[in-house]
Amino acid sequence: MTGQERSEEKSECVSLSPMMEAVPAPPESERVCVFGTGDLGRSLGLRLLQAGYGVVFGSRRPHSRSSLLPHGAQVLGHAAAAQSAHLIFIAVQREHYDFLVPLANQLKGKVLVDLSNNLRKNQYPEANAEYLQSLVPGAEVVKGFNTLSAWSLQNGPSDANRQVYICGESVEAKQAVIAVATKLGFSALDQGFLSVARELEDFPLQLFPQWRLPLRISIGLSAAFFFYLLIRYVIYAYVTQGEDISFRIMVSLANQVCPIVSLIMLSLCYLPGVLASFLQLYRGTKYRRFPNWLDRWMLCRKQLGLLSLGFAFLHVLYTLIIPIRYSVMFWVTEHTVSVIRENRTTMFDTTTAWHDDSYLSLGILGFGLYVLLGITSLPSVINALSWREFSFVQSKLGHLTLLFCTAHTYLYGWNRFLSSSTYKWYTPPGYMLCLVLPSVVLLLKLLLITPCVDRTITRIRQGWERGADQRNPKDSQPLIP
Ligand code: NAP
Secondary structure (H helix, E strand, C coil), rough: CCCHHHHHHHCCCCCHHHHHHCCCCCCCHHHEECCCCCCHHHHHHHHHCCCCCCCECCCCCHHHHHCCCCCCCCCCCCCCCHHCCCCEEEEHHHHHHHHHHHHHHHHCCCCCEEECCCCCCCCCCHHHHHHHHCCCCCEEEEEEECCCCCCHHHHCCCCCCCCEEEEEECCCHHHHHHHHHHHHCEEEEECCCCCHHHHHHHHHHHHHHHHHHHHHHHHHHHHHHHHHHHHHHHHHHHHHHHHCCHHHHCHHHHHHHHHHHHHHHHHHHHHHHHHHHHHHHHHHHCCCCCCCHHHHHHCCHHHHHHHHHHHHHHHHHHHHHHHCCHHHHHHHHHHHHHHCCCCCCCCCCCHHHHHHHHHHHHHHHHHHHHHHHHCCCCCCHHCCCCCCHHHHHHHHHHHHHHHHHHHHHHCCCCHHHHHHHHHHHHHCHHHHHHCCHHHHHHHHHHHHCHHHHHHHHHHCCCCCCCCCCCCCHHHHCCCCC
16 A cells, blocks of 8 residues: 555545544454445445444545444545455446446455346346456456345344355455355355356346246136126126126125136146146156246246135135125015015025035135145245155145135035026036136046056156166256256
């Protein structure tokens, strides 16, 4: 450090805690520098201080920033701050990176951690980290920490987000960053060279990527069944009997759409697993890739299941409010009064009572298991389960849930399946349509658990291959090309 730089550091240095001045500065290896005193810079600085690091902020205006920064940190001009630590976090927007060019000498040999993100994908021709490396070729740039937010950093180690991804050319530089990340309570995952930086920068821009397909399916199914039921009930009643029952749209129709969509989505959650088993049986091996569509489908099973649970929950809520609806209360009162007025006697029908209770009981059991499936898909619960316990709940109890819910729907239909009045305008009611898929899934699953099929599929999953002895090993397609 030149004498001029030392005097510059002295004049620019602002210690944020008068008490800290008496404490000797930590060695360079225990000191880190943060360029930028914005939201992320401040949160990161606080977390670094809490982990025991000495923190030196580099700022354009060190004097005016001092009151904003966490206690115990120093704030200097960029040049002086760069001299104080080997590792420098760049918490500045990419468009301002050119301020680093005149600092090339001070930054030579330093590790620069690029924290930046963009507003949209492909905003710039090259990744921000690669751009930073081109501006300061003498430094070792590591991309990392950009998937954390200032908010989650401020929340401290109790925040659930514990992973940071890093990439860079220099192994030593990455190790230095991993050491800091570990001390901050994160687990750092090395993603490779700096060419991966663009992928890491795109990561925070993703908007529920695994939810997109399940959401589209649920919206599509809801819309299709809503219009189908609207025509079959409301429009049919208006056209054939001149009756206006449009008020039923809000609760009755919604309460038909929700269970229909829920049951179909639950079937869609279990169908890919069944298809994958049949594909493995057909191929006689598990060492071949599934087609992309099946892979994609399998990857979103959790989201399909959770959305399905959401629709089931709505169905339960809609069902619970039935007794307090005006139209229901009106018809019940009307019926009671007419029975009294006409002095009619109604007989208790045991068969109907059995049917009603069984139908409701299966619905309750199905929903109870549904909730259990939902709970066991939470990461914290998954972590507490062994693989066998998880697979027991998600597969065995999952299929049982599908069985209960399907049986609940069959009992709902009961003797109406064979009644011609059910088929308004020659169309089947929604609940009949929604039974097709779960019935197919359950039948296929039944086939899979028959002893002879189950034995073969278990052997395949344990690595057995049909005709493996005769086949030339070169013929088998590897999992990873
Ligand atoms: P910010 O609040 O706007 O702060 C950026 C800081 O950069 C300013 O406080 C300023 O510090 C410095 N700066 C501004 N203009 C400058 C210039 N022309 N030359 C040199 N320094 C300049 O931004 P931020 O939210 O902290 O984000 C910083 C970086 O982290 C961004 O690249 C962002 O994409 C990334 N990031 C942010 C978050 C987040 O949650 N905020 C999460 C992940 C990644 P001085 O005035 O002290 O110089």
